[in-house]
Structure formats: C-alpha cells, structure tokens
Amino acid sequence: MTTPVLTTHLLTKRYGTQSALTEATLDIPAGRIVGLVGPNGAGKSTLLALAAGLVRPTSGTIEVLGRRPAADAAQLARVGFVAQDTPVYAGLSVADHLTLGEKLNPHWDKQLARQRVEQVGLDPKKKAGRLSGGQKAQLALTLAAAKRPELLVFDEPVAALDPLARRAFLQNLMEFVADMDVSVILSSHLLGDVERVCDHLVVLAESRVQVAGDIDDLTGAHHRVVGPRGTLDALPEGVDVIAADHTDRQTTLIVHNTTGRPLDLPGAETVGLEDMVLTYLHRAEGIGVPTLQETRS
Amino acid sequence: MIWLTWRQMRAQTLWTAGVLAAIGAYLLYLAAAVRESYRVNVTECTTACDEAAHLFGDEFGSGLLMLGLLLLAGPALIGAFWGAPLITRELETGTHRLVWNQSVTRTRWLAVKLVIVGGVSVLFTGTLSLLLTWAAGPYDKLVDSRFEPLTFAARDLAPFGYAILAFTLGLVIGVLVRKTLAAMALTLVAFVVFQLLMANVLRPHFTEPVTETITWADANTVGQIDAFGIGSEGAGIQEYQIQGAWVLDDLITVYKGDGTAFDESDLDTCDAQGATTPDECLRAMDATFDVTYHPADRYWTFQWIELGGALALSAVLLGVAFWRIPRGIN
Numbered sequence: 001m002t003t004p005v006l007t008t009h010l011l012t013k014r015y016g017t018q019s020a021l022t023e024a025t026l027d028i029p030a031g032r033i034v035g036l037v038g039p040n041g042a043g044k045s046t047l048l049a050l051a052a053g054l055v056r057p058t059s060g061t062i063e064v065l066g067r068r069p070a071a072d073a074a075q076l077a078r079v080g081f082v083a084q085d086t087p088v089y090a091g092l093s094v095a096d097h098l099t100l101g102e103k104l105n106p107h108w109d110k111q112l113a114r115q116r117v118e119q120v121g122l123d124p125k126k127k128a129g130r131l132s133g134g135q136k137a138q139l140a141l142t143l144a145a146a147k148r149p150e151l152l153v154f155d156e157p158v159a160a161l162d163p164l165a166r167r168a169f170l171q172n173l174m175e176f177v178a179d180m181d182v183s184v185i186l187s188s189h190l191l192g193d194v195e196r197v198c199d200h201l202v203v204l205a206e207s208r209v210q211v212a213g214d215i216d217d218l219t220g221a222h223h224r225v226v227g228p229r230g231t232l233d234a235l236p237e238g239v240d241v242i243a244a245d246h247t248d249r250q251t252t253l254i255v256h257n258t259t260g261r262p263l264d265l266p267g268a269e270t271v272g273l274e275d276m277v278l279t280y281l282h283r284a285e286g287i288g289v290p291t292l293q294e295t296r297s
Numbered sequence: 298m299i300w301l302t303w304r305q306m307r308a309q310t311l312w313t314a315g316v317l318a319a320i321g322a323y324l325l326y327l328a329a330a331v332r333e334s335y336r337v338n339v340t341e342c343t344t345a346c347d348e349a350a351h352l353f354g355d356e357f358g359s360g361l362l363m364l365g366l367l368l369l370a371g372p373a374l375i376g377a378f379w380g381a382p383l384i385t386r387e388l389e390t391g392t393h394r395l396v397w398n399q400s401v402t403r404t405r406w407l408a409v410k411l412v413i414v415g416g417v418s419v420l421f422t423g424t425l426s427l428l429l430t431w432a433a434g435p436y437d438k439l440v441d442s443r444f445e446p447l448t449f450a451a452r453d454l455a456p457f458g459y460a461i462l463a464f465t466l467g468l469v470i471g472v473l474v475r476k477t478l479a480a481m482a483l484t485l486v487a488f489v490v491f492q493l494l495m496a497n498v499l500r501p502h503f504t505e506p507v508t509e510t511i512t513w514a515d516a517n518t519v520g521q522i523d524a525f526g527i528g529s530e531g532a533g534i535q536e537y538q539i540q541g542a543w544v545l546d547d548l549i550t551v552y553k554g555d556g557t558a559f560d561e562s563d564l565d566t567c568d569a570q571g572a573t574t575p576d577e578c579l580r581a582m583d584a585t586f587d588v589t590y591h592p593a594d595r596y597w598t599f600q601w602i603e604l605g606g607a608l609a610l611s612a613v614l615l616g617v618a619f620w621r622i623p624r625g626i627n
Contacts (some may be wrong), residue, residue, distance in 0.1 A: 052398055056624060070397070077400035083339065087391035089305070096304060103300045104399035140395065 003066040003181045005151050011060035013046050020046040022207045023060065023156045028185070030199060032214070033177070035194030036187035037277060038204035044187040045084055047204065048155045049186070052081040065150055077106055080144030084155040086137045088258065090129025094122045097139060098146075105147040113146035133160040137169060149286060152177065158193055161284070170197055191277050199269050203277055205284030211256070215273060222276045223268040225253045232265075239263065243279050254279045298409040299403050306414055309379070317421055320367070321428055325339045327364075327433035331357055337433035354440055361433050365451030368425055372456065372463035373488045380467020381480040383414060384622065403623040411615070413433055415464050422460035427454065443596050444543030446496040454600045458607025463488045465614040472621055495603070501545055504603045506589045513551070513576075513584035518545070520588070527575060532559040534586060541593030554583030 008030040013021040021043040028034055036044050049055045050062050053070020062068075067075050088097060094117060102108045117124060120138040122131070128139060137157055144152055157173070158166040170185070174197045177184055188194050194201070200217060203210040211218065222242070225232060232251045235241065236258035245252045254271060257263045338353040339346070384407075387393040397403055430437075430452045437443060437452070449455060466487055471480040511519050516534075523536035534549040552558045559582065567578035591599070 052394075054394060054397060070402070073400050073402055073405070075399065076402065079398070081394070081398040083391065083394035083398075085391060087395045089392050090390065092304065100301050100304075100396075101399065103395075104298060104401050106400055143395070144398070188301070 003030060004063075005013075005032070005034075005065055006185065007061075007063045007066075008047075008050075009061045011047075011050065011062050013050060015056045019184060019207050021050070024204075024209045025211060026202065026212055028212070029184050031046075032183055033174070033198045034183070034185040034200040034202060035191075035198030036202045036204060037191050037194055038187075038189065039281065040189050042189075042204040042274040043207040044189075044204055044287070045155050046207075048081070048185065048187055050154060052079060052083075054081075054083075075105075077147065078150045080147055080149035080152045082137075082140045082144045082152075082154045082157055085160060086133075086157065087179055088128040088131070088139055090138050091127065091257050092125050092132075093125055094139060095124035097128060097143060098124070101143045101146055102233055107148040109146045109148050113142055114143045116145070118124055120172070120241065134165045134169065137161065141173065145176070148180075149182065151185065152248035154184070162279065166193060173197070174208075191274055195273055201273075201277075203280050205281050208284065210284055211276075212281040218276065219264075219270060219273055221257045222264055222279075223255050223257060223265070223270050224271050224275075225255055225265050225268045227251055227265075227267050236264070239265075241259070243283055282289045298366050298406060298458060299413065301396070301414045302410050304445050306379075309403070310417055313421065317425060322424065324364070324428045324432045326356075327360070329447045331432060335439070336561070339435075339439060348438060353434070357433075357436050358440070359510045361429075361436055362447060364429055364433075364464075365447045368422070368429055368451040368456055369447070369459075369492065371422050371425065372418075375460060376463030376467035376488050377417060377420065378485045379479040381412055381471040381484045381584055383410060383468050383474060384469035384475050384618075385477045386617075387482050388472075388475055400455055402621065407618065407622050411465075411468070411618075414463060416579045418464045419457055419460045423457045424456075428529040441593075442538075442592065443541065443593075444599070446500075449500075449599070449603075450485035450492065450496065452600075453606040454559045458604040458611075459488075459492070460608040460609045462491070462614075465611040466491075467620075468541040472618060495606070499606070500599065500603065501591075503599050504591065504595060506591050508587055510587050511583050512563075513579040516586075521531075525575075527559075527561055527564060529561055530577075532561075532563075537586075537588055539588070539593075541589055541596075543591040543595075545589045545591070546587075547609075549586045551579065551584050554585070557583055611621065 004027055008024050008026045011021060011024040011026075012019070016036050024043075036047065038044050040154075046055070050057055051064050051069055053064075053068075053076075065078050067077075069079070070076055089100075092100070098117065100115050101113060102110060116138070120135070120142075122135055122139060128136065129178060137160065141154075141157070154173075158169050161169055170193060177211060186194055186198065193195060195215075198215065200212075200214050202212040213221075227250065229246060229249055232245065232253055236259070238257065240256045240258060241253050242256055243254045255263070255268075315611075334353050334356060338349040341432065342349045353448070365587055384393075386394065389511065396406060430473065437448070443449060443452065450459070462486070467480065467484040470483050471477065474483060497545060507518075520537055520539035522534050523538060525534050526532070532551045535547070536553065537544050537549055537551040553559050559579065563582060564578055565573060567573075567575075570581070
C-alpha cells in the first residue's frame with residue numbers, strides 16, 4: 001500500500017457559477033484514517049463525490065489509489081463508498097441487499113457481511129425502508145465493507161444519528177476497520193466526530209482546502225506566539241501566520257511552521273487541534289479569531 | 298446486475314403479465330368468435346351475403362377498435378410507468394449513489410436495465426400486437442382498411458417500434474427532468490404527440506403517393522364513393538375508398554370533361570337536356586376526379602418504415618442516455 005489513496009491537483013468543481021470545490025491540492029498517503037472536516041457547504045460532499053467518481057471535475061485532476069475514480073469495474077471494486085443519508089433500496093429486504101452486494105462485487109466477503117448483520121442486529125427479512133436511520137447506516141456500511149475495498153469513504157456517516165448513536169457507530173466502525181487492511185476517509189461537520197478516530201486531517205472551508213496533514217504533524221507545527229508589539233513583525237521563512245491579534249502592548253499570533261524544524265521563537269506554545277481547526281475556519285470566513293484570547297485567559 | 302434489475306421490476310412485471318394474460322385470453326376467445334362468425338356470415342353464406350358481411354363487420358368493428366386503442370395506449374403506459382421511473386426513481390431516492398459504487402460500471406448498469414426492462418416491454422407489446430393481428434385476421438381481410446391510422450398502428454410491426462420508443466423516451470425524459478411524476482406526465486404527452494404527428498404528418502409522406510384520374514363512370518369499380526354532395530360551392534366526393542389502399546384526400550373536387558369544376562348550375566343544364574339523376578348528368582358531362590393514394594401493396598413497406606423510424610429515434614435517445622448518465626448526475 002504505497003500508492004497514495006487520494007491525490008488531487010488544483011481540483012475544481014463548479015455547479016453553474018457556484019464553486020463547490022476550488023483548486024484543491026491534496027496528497028493523502030495510504031493506511032490513514034482521514035477526517036475531512038468543515039462546516040456544511042464547505043465542499044466535503046463534493047470532494048468525496050469526486051473521489052467516488054459520482055461526479056466529474058470541472059478542472060484539475062484527481063486520482064484514487066493511483067487511478068481515475070470509477071474508471072472501470074476493477075477500480076470500483078477497490079473503493080467502498082457510503083453516501084450521505086446512507087441510501088438503501090426501501091423495497092428490498094436486508095437479505096436482498098446482501099445478495100445485491102454478492103452479485104455486484106467480485107471480492108464479496110459473504111462471511112463478513114453475515115457476521116456484521118448479525119452483530120448489529122439487523123433482521124435479514126426486514127425491508128430496508130423500515131429500518132431506523134442507524135440501522136440503514138449499518139446496512140450501507142456493511143455493503144461497502146463486505147466488498148473488501150482498499151479504501152472506504154464515508155460521507156457524513158453519523159449526521160443522521162443522535163449523539164449517543166454517533167459515538168457507538170463510530171466506535172464500532174473503528175474497531176471493525178482496524179481488523180481490515182483498509183484506508184478510510186470520513187467526513188463530518190463536527191471535529192468531535194473525527195478527532196477521536198482519525199490520524200490524518202483535511203480542513204475544508206469556503207470550498208477550499210485550508211490545511212491537511214497527519215494530526216500529530218499538524219498539532220506539532222501549529223503554535224500560539226505571544227510577544228510585545230512590534231517584536232513579531234518579521235518571522236523566519238516558512239512560518240506562516242494563520243491569525244494575528246494586536247493589543248496596544250502585545251501581539252498574539254497563531255502560526256503554521258512549515259519548515260520541518262522546531263520553531264525557534266520565544267513564547268511559542270503548541271495549540272490544541274480544536275483551536276487550530278477553528279482558527280482556519282474563522283480565517284476562511286474572514287471573521288475575528290476568538291481562539292486567540294480564549295485559551296490564554 | 299441481472300438479478301438486481303429483475304428483483305427491482307419483479308412485482309410490476311408479474312402484475313402486468315397478469316393483466317396481459319387476461320387480455321390474451323380474451324383475444325383467444327375473440328379470435329374463435331371472429332372465425333365462427335366469418336364462417337357463418339361470409340364463407341358459407343348463401344343468401345343476402347352483402348348484408349351478412351356488413352353484419353359481421355358491425356359485430357366486431359368497435360370491439361377491435363377498442364383493442365387497437367388499448368394497444369396504442371400500452372406503449373405510452375410502459376413509457377410512463379416503466380421508462381420514466383427506471384433511472385429517475387433511483388436519482389430521487391439517492392440509491393444511484395449506492396448502486397453506482399458497487400463493482401459495476403454505470404454503462405453496464407444502464408445497459409442491463411435497458412435490455413431487460415426494454416426487452417420485456419417490447420415482448421409484452423409485441424405479443425399483444427401479433428395476437429391482435431391474428432385474432433382480427435378475418436375481419437381485416439374483409440374490411441381491408443389496414444392503413445386506417447388506428448388499425449395500422451395496432452397491427453404487425455408498428456407496436457414493437459412504439460414499445461421501444463416509448464420506453465426510451467420515458468427513460469431519457471426522466472433523466473433530464475429528474476422528477477418522476479413530471480417525467481411520467483411529460484412522457485405520456487410526448488408520446489401521444491409523436492403518434493399524432495406520425496399518423497397525420499409523417500406517415501402520408503413515407504413514399505410518394507400515386508395520383509390517378511378516374512372517370513365518373515368508373516368511380517364505383519375502381520373504388521367506392523362514401524358520400525357525394527353538390528351545392529353552390531361546387532361538387533365534391535367525401536371519403537373515396539379504394540380497397541386496401543390509403544386515400545389521402547378528404548374532399549375530392551369533380552371536374553367536367555372540359556376541365557372546369559362541376560357545380561349546381563350544371564345540374565340545371567342536365568335537367569333541361571333530360572338527364573334527371575345527378576349520376577346520369579355526371580356521366581353525360583364526362584366528369585372525372587383525381588385521387589391521391591398509397592396502393593394496398595405498400596402496407597408492409599409502411600410498416601417497416603414505421604418500425605425503422607421508431608427504432609432510429611430510440612437509438613438517438615439511447616445515445617443521449619449513454620452520453621449523459623456515465624458523466625455523472627448531481
């Protein structure tokens with residue numbers, strides 16, 4: 001698994017004049033559990049739909065596991081996709097769905113499918129239209145997983161679930177993904193959903209990628225720097241300012257150290273993941289940055 | 298994919314097959330009745346045979362017409378209830394995002410759906426068409442008006458073409474409109490418009506019609522005059538019929554031997570000369586009229602053109618579907 005799971009270059013998708021995704025450039029290595037975070041309408045679903053080959057890019061390129069998404073049946077077999085709202089055929093039973101999966105996928109894992117259905121307590125004879133939201137999500141997940149893909153993509157898998165069910169679903173998902181040799185991309189508009197389970201993060205806002213990387217690297221490279229006013233005007237090359245706040249006497253910065261070396265600035269401390277993400281989201285929306293003050297007091 | 302397609306259409310197919318089986322049984326019964334009546338009234342007729350043949354025609358005419366209408370409605374219903382929802386229902390319920398992410402390309406997915414559901418549509422309609430053609434055989438032979446729009450479109454090959462056309466029309470309208478109900482309504486309207494256009498505008502021009510000048514004396518040997526009227530506006534034949542042929546003129550003007558139109562004043566001239574009936578008068582004046590028609594032996598040419606036209610149009614629609622769907626719909 002050395003081929004990157006997802007590579008995009010200046011990937012853009014427009015619907016009419018509306019830009020759903022703008023010049024996204026990403027390179028996500030294999031073997032990660034990737035969290036795709038951003039507010040509603042940030043372009044998460046568009047990016048995942050592009051990755052699943054459901055829509056075609058307006059411009060730019062995208063490769064999933066080294067090939068064009070949905071290029072042929074073999075490529076489709078390598079990616080399992082669970083769409084938002086986890087659609088299932090209302091008129092078909094749970095057992096029918098498993099037969100569907102078996103008939104339509106060359107590497108179908110019959111045992112895995114049966115085990116999962118049993119484990120989450122789905123009645124095989126029940127029509128999918130009469131399942132609860134959580135059960136539908138479980139059924140859709142089972143279908144995607146039992147095809148034994150190299151990459152599993154979930155678009156807001158827990159959006160329709162209540163908080164208790166969200167946690168249980170994610171936990172169950174992760175336990176089960178851990179047993180499979182598979183990369184995962186998971187989107188959510190809530191950081192809380194993904195930070196527990198992901199080791200790689202992509203932050204999307206206003207149709208653009210704000211930041212992307214392994215979570216450990218990201219938290220290690222983002223710092224809050226506080227200094228007397230004027231002393232932080234010139235920063236070393238490779239240290240980008242994400243947000244700045246000035247009072248009469250002092251300046252507070254949140255910086256991204258892209259040099260790869262430890263940041264050599266007095267008064268620098270790492271910021272938590274949540275603050276980091278919020279800083280990016282606020283910057284994207286062009287509004288003030290409450291996180292600068294909040295954690296300091 | 299075949300399994301899934303069948304599983305999705307199973308209920309509606311069996312239901313439709315049930316209805317068709319009932320119609321089929323009725324057609325078998327009708328075929329026997331038509332044959333029995335034909336034997337009594339035509340083949341073994343000894344006295345007052347013209348009347349008996351008329352009786353036979355009246356007995357089955359309206360019933361067969363109704364069945365023909367049913368056969369015309371069949372493809373329209375297939376287009377609306379099978380074609381339009383086939384893809385659109387999936388788009389509406391979002392299940393396309395489930396099925397398009399199985400290890401089956403969209404092109405194959407579409408092709409299998411088309412072949413199976415479209416195939417069943419053609420099979421059903423075609424069977425009904427052939428059964429009706431067979432059941433109505435003796436009637437059609439006697440009445441011999443196979444070009445009659447409602448008869449032509451409900452016999453032999455034409456319904457096969459309509460079935461596939463209505464189905465693909467529904468499918469493509471569904472894909473473009475993206476709303477099942479609206480697509481169903483639009484399909485019905487579009488298909489009815491197509492059939493009206495075909496019967497009234499296109500079909501008469503499939504081949505160059507023949508124009509023949511007939512003298513009044515021969516009028517009822519070449520064909521048959523249904524009605525003839527003389528008024529201040531002139532003289533005209535309404536509904537001239539030639540056995541088995543398709544006469545295109547509705548109203549035919551009658552000319553005198555000198556090439557001018559025959560009118561009321563000519564009757565007075567005749568009266569003065571002692572020719573009392575209009576018929577005698579017209580003969581005396583060497584009256585003639587022109588008839589434009591398609592001869593009876595063109596029937597199969599027309600059936601093939603009708604089928605070919607529908608197939609060509611379906612091919613264009615299929616091209617749209619295969620171009621549009623794999624490119625992503627969102």
